[in-house]
Amino acid sequence: MTLRGNIGLPAARQFPGQLAIENTAQFQVRAQFFGDPGSISANEVQMSKRIFIYSETQLSDEDVMKLKEEGRKLGHEVQFRSQTHAMMRSRQDKPLAFISYDSRDRNIAQSIAIGLQRLMCSVWYDEFSLKVGDNLRDSIERGLKECRKCVLILSQNFFSNGGWTKKEFDSVFTREVLEKSQLILPIWSGIEKQHSPSLLNVKGLDWNQLGQDEVCRRLYLAIEAQDSPHS
């Protein structure tokens, strides 16, 4: 058994305190929470019975149950994670909705992104989904390709923007035609439907009239209906 000399620490935002690694005869990791004069050693922390096994081998349900049973006899509670787990999780992690907006309407887009996330509806929203170093075009294209629905924040700003928002709109519109499906969920803000003849037949939501909670609730229902295996 060898210690790889590799210790991963949580991101600063995820840990409200300080962590110290003491590389003495008895190796130790100590934690101290902000404002708490005491500290805890990793060795004092209670050991759970849980063991997660990540395996590239795809076992049958029967073999997994045997493994769990074998674990229980030895005092462990085994959780088995293989390719089936990875596949199902990745399906769930995919954004259900893409939010397209003009940067001047960021407050509306952010309210919708937060509101939908609170309802456990994953969204592609640039501020949440783009990391430093990401290829902007690739990431947006992937988001547009994988999403089930596209929420468009339609305002005077949106229609006067000839850059990204126009490209996103064109891309979703093309996808709608090719897939013969209804992907666009329009949110109107301060303008009338007549601004976009192509959206005249799509029922949208009026941001100023309904507000964040109601818009998010109705969007969620529309996205969830699409997500449902019975739809």
Place this chain on the structure above:
Amino acid sequence: MPTVRQYFETDFSHTVRIHVKFMLPEEGEIEALWLVDFLGYMSFLTCYVPGEDARSISICDLSGPLNTAKLK
């Protein structure tokens, strides 16, 4: 699609992760993590078994080294 390996490396990111590795005759080199959740005051273990063709995984074989891992 993220791989099993990627989930092994990125899950439980709120914990302190202490990496160990050991050899098993059947499964080969196994990587394990002792994960310490200081916020929840609980620690637990994860391990990664490589190779897509292992016929079975023996918890008996894993259990010994994993228990040693947490004691180290």
